[in-house]
Amino acid sequence: MDLEYGAEYDAFREEVRAFLEAHKPGNLAEASAEDRSAWLTKQIEHGYWARTIPTEYGGYGAEPNLLHTIIMDEEFNRAGTLRGTPSQGPSMLVPTLLEHGTEEQKRRWIGPTMRGEVIWCQGYSEPGAGSDLASLQTRAVADGDDFLISGQKIWTSTADKSQMMFALVRTEADAPKHAGISYLLVPVDSPGLEVRPLRTMAGDLGPSSFNQVFFDEVRVPRSNVVGRRGEGWKIANTTLKHERNSLSSNAEGTWMRLAKLMRDETMNGVPAIASPVYRDRLMQLQARMLSMKYHALRMLTCALKEEPPGVAGLVAKLENCQLSFDMAALALDVMGELGALYDHAKYERARGHWQAHSMFALGLIIGGGTAQIQKNIIAERGLGMPREPKPAKA
């Protein structure tokens, strides 16, 4: 057990800190698209974003080093600014292109994506294909050098703000379920493609962009397939792996806000933290939060040593999402009557943040592989339990 990073890494941390002090921009939310791109480009020049992406694809070209990643995240977080951009292009598409893309695809897409010049959305789920994603029906029919795509995608975050979509579509009509899917890059402004917003239960305080996408004979060149035709399922699984890794939460920060709320919020003149019942729940949540915090360090160590973490590496999404929901639940409870307030009502606390947090957390329990699918994965891959027998073919 050695929780020190070591002198070399302490020096790296100092470099990142100095960079942020010198270059951190003001309010990014109000910055223009050009300014945001310029900030991402500056991060790439210094190696704090696109760090391990080869220079020929617009990256910084450093060797992968998890501790560098952790330190950069910690320091950007401390400085109150985002490292890179949290959209699905850099986190999901780029790793997939690096692994499966053609030379031309890599050169064309990776640089602009990392610089924020091209925004991507993910076209996987369909109304009829959720947990059973491989049953997706959106089809792409070959037509000369193109595909013609028809069908529908759903749960498409940021589709209305994106220029491009990476999508799973059925290209091989007669192939078995998993073998008929291809991974295709689709311009969102293509004729025949329509984005319709999908309102969530969280209303105005929910995710700012959540959509359905409709395809009516949308024409896309065949050269936009990533990997080989019919291998989309295998390729998507690389991408899903990246999604599960990126779904971990900042539980400690949420817990600190919860503890502060309990010091500030009073009923009958007594702060919530003075109630033994609320305090006990806060302590239960702290224990779970700390468990997940040190669990993450343990998993990080496995990754650094390239040791398989076994079943322990499969539990974080399930545990963190439920923890996040339970923390919001306590926050709402300690507000008592005022916990019901929303939509900018007078006396509403934290601008309705905790109600929105509660609903958003529920979305994460379902999204990216439902809790039930996670449990199947933990049991089957982690504990080696027998798979559910397939129903006999009709």
Add this chain to the structure above:
Amino acid sequence: MDFGLSEDQRLLDETLRAFLADRVPIDVVRAERDRLLEAPETGIDRALWARLAELGMTGVLVPEEQDGSGLSLLDAALVAQALGHAVAPTPFLASGVMAPVALRTLATPEAEGELRALATGERIVGVAATELFAVREDAGLRLEGDRVHGKAMMALGGVGADALLLPIGRDRLALVAAEAPGLTQTRLATVDATRCTSELLCEGVPVLWLAREAGSSIERMLLAGRIALAADTFGACEAMIARSVAYAADRTQFGRPIGSFQAVKHMCAEMIADLEPVRSLVWYAAHCFDALPDEAPLMAHHALAHGAEVAREIASTATQVHGGVGWTDEQNLHFWFKRVATNRHLLGSPTSLREGAAALQDFGA
């Protein structure tokens, strides 16, 4: 950055687990349970303790100067984990963890002599720590001159021990012989019949020695005990899940292994998903004990309390995975159920530990 076990610690863990699987299979635990039901006053199984001494387990926390191995609390936690996994009935918590930590922190000549004897495993010392955090039945020890008076409840590892380590208030520590005049030890059976606690009634018991200004020694002893106990509970939980997964693969109903039903599969997934992060918390608490002492009390409170909550859920779920047969004496699962059910009540119950955790952070009334 290395959050995990060293090569030596892995070797220790593997060696001990292999030894326990070979020498203390569940039949041996069952035989020990039956022996204690027949002859409860005999207490500790000295033969098993002597075998653990051969592996060096009795002196894990005894400094090398006193012929121990001078290892860290994380090493001791691995031993506790393995003992919990094997439901091995030993006095490790009191005689292998709490007493050595108290004695080595005292660093008096008498304490050093005692440490040498503990390391061999030939001498066993029980500990009465309950009144440090929970007073019931008007219990409490006091000194009149050099003699101990009063009552201590739920003493650990005392029945069959050679001597007893008694905190008197928060800053004095006395050692008394188990056979000392004026001392009446009454065995208090626990739901886990392979172990027991005891009541110590003291009416002018002479001390072998008395240490004053022993406050930090007592605090460290309790802290180490809590972390080791959390590790013991964790080890027992690991075993319950492994048994459940194996049973679910083996047991067939409706023409297929019950483990292929999602209802059963999800019970197993929930158990392991709740348990794996506990391992990380227990290891971190043990690491803090030696490396980050300021953080250790909070981590110890949470590790023991949270571990106990997770353990109760696992004990219930594991029994349900086994169905009716899990409820029988013959199936053996109940040995682990009772191990964690008893552990839950030692060295602080979960609710009071959480109140302690809140107080440590100045959250409170």
